Amino acid sequence: MVHNPYALVADRPEGATALPGAAFTDPAVFEAERDRVFATGWLPVARESELSTAGDFRSATLAGTPVVVTRDAAGDLHVLSRACRHRGLPVVEGSGNAGSLNCPYHLWRYGLDGRLLSAPAMERSEGFDAARCGLPVIHHETWGGWIFANLDGEAEPLGPRLTVLADRLAAIDPARLVTAATLTYDSPWNWKVMVENFLESYHHIAAHAGSLQISNPGLLTSASSDDALFTILENPPASPDFGSFVVGGVFPATLMFFTEGEAPFGVWYELDAIQADRFTLRIHLLVPPELAAIPEVVAEFEQQVRAVHAEDIPVCEGVQAGAGSRLYRPGPLSHLEAGLWNFHRHLSACFAAEA
Ligand code: FES
Numbered sequence: 206m207v208h209n210p211y212a213l214v215a216d217r218p219e220g221a222t223a224l225p226g227a228a229f230t231d232p233a234v235f236e237a238e239r240d241r242v243f244a245t246g247w248l249p250v251a252r253e254s255e256l257s258t259a260g261d262f263r264s265a266t267l268a269g270t271p272v273v274v275t276r277d278a279a280g281d282l283h284v285l286s287r288a289c290r291h292r293g294l295p296v297v298e299g300s301g302n303a304g305s306l307n308c309p310y311h312l313w314r315y316g317l318d319g320r321l322l323s324a325p326a327m328e329r330s331e332g333f334d335a336a337r338c339g340l341p342v343i344h345h346e347t348w349g350g351w352i353f354a355n356l357d358g359e360a361e362p363l364g365p366r367l368t369v370l371a372d373r374l375a376a377i378d379p380a381r382l383v384t385a386a387t388l389t390y391d392s393p394w395n396w397k398v399m400v401e402n403f404l405e406s407y408h409h410i411a412a413h414a415g416s417l418q419i420s421n422p423g424l425l426t427s428a429s430s431d432d433a434l435f436t437i438l439e440n441p442p443a444s445p446d447f448g449s450f451v452v453g454g455v456f457p458a459t460l461m462f463f464t465e466g467e468a469p470f471g472v473w474y475e476l477d478a479i480q481a482d483r484f485t486l487r488i489h490l491l492v493p494p495e496l497a498a499i500p501e502v503v504a505e506f507e508q509q510v511r512a513v514h515a516e517d518i519p520v521c522e523g524v525q526a527g528a529g530s531r532l533y534r535p536g537p538l539s540h541l542e543a544g545l546w547n548f549h550r551h552l553s554a555c556f557a558a559e560a
């Protein structure tokens with residue numbers, strides 16, 4: 206039984222502190238998170254607009270489990286395990302369009318709903334029953350244009366728990382936005398460093414002093430802390446010359462950002478291939494469909510997102526090194542970091558539920 210690194214999370218936001226260094230560095234903590242946080246949580250595996258046509262598929266990894274999202278000929282979405290029911294090779298990698306999922310090892314062929322359609326030279330094998338060799342189906346839900354999946358078949362539905370967030374984002378209508386570009390970064394820090402960085406704008410005052418602080422000053426921001434499944438971070442503008450933006454986090458690791466106004470833009474930080482001390486970050490640029498085909502608009506947005514992330518990279522790398530060091534002791538959090546306390550409560554509840 207791993208020690209619960211979140212046992213000391215304060216019961217009031219005023220008492221909140223940063224996490225102990227072990228939360229960012231201890232491989233045993235990460236292993237426990239896989240089971241208790243990721244294998245029980247709702248995680249985004251694709252945008253619906255990425256699977257607009259029958260036959261579209263997209264691979265992802267869910268709590269270390271290779272999965273694939275498909276749209277079948279009838280238009281229905283499926284999230285399936287990708288591990289072949291023969292000897293386990295992932296039947297597909299990446300994304301594409303296909304009539305069936307054909308394992309590249311021995312050509313077992315699966316329908317887009319996971320059923321095994323054919324398997325060569327298996328007629329003499331007594332234990333073989335095609336009806337019992339389908340790819341396992343994983344529970345999924347669509348929300349805000351994302352396809353969320355949950356490895357826990359008993360998980361509480363997601364949508365009813367996000368109504369406050371959905372109401373806040375109603376004018377933006379995130380489901381309408383399409384992915385115009387994706388930026389990929391190998392990110393050598395613990396996944397929670399990224400979540401915490403995303404869910405507070407206190408750091409605008411220093412890390413983004415020359416960019417976001419000018420448009421959306423850190424000290425004007427505020428975060429909700431009354432729900433342990435999500436947080437909403439408001440970023441009002443410095444003056445009427447600028448626009449506001451809103452950040453949303455659905456725990457454990459769905460990170461979204463939206464500008465407000467007539468043509469809202471969005472960003473989805475997808476944390477993939479998560480390990481104890483690194484992950485692959487894919488930043489998806491979400492734009493209204495009518496703007497997705499205008500290269501100058503997308504290029505300018507991409508440049509802004511890259512510039513902001515370039516300012517976050519050194520602080521995230523630095524936190525991984527400093528918070529993981531021998532003499533680090535967690536410090537108190539500001540009221541501007543209420544979203545982090547919310548996140549910590551979520552982690553603590555996940556560990557307590559399984560203890
Ligand atoms: S491992 Fe897939 S067909 Fe053999």
Ligand SMILES: [Fe+2]
Nearest residue numbers: 402408413517
């Ligand atoms: Fe930042």
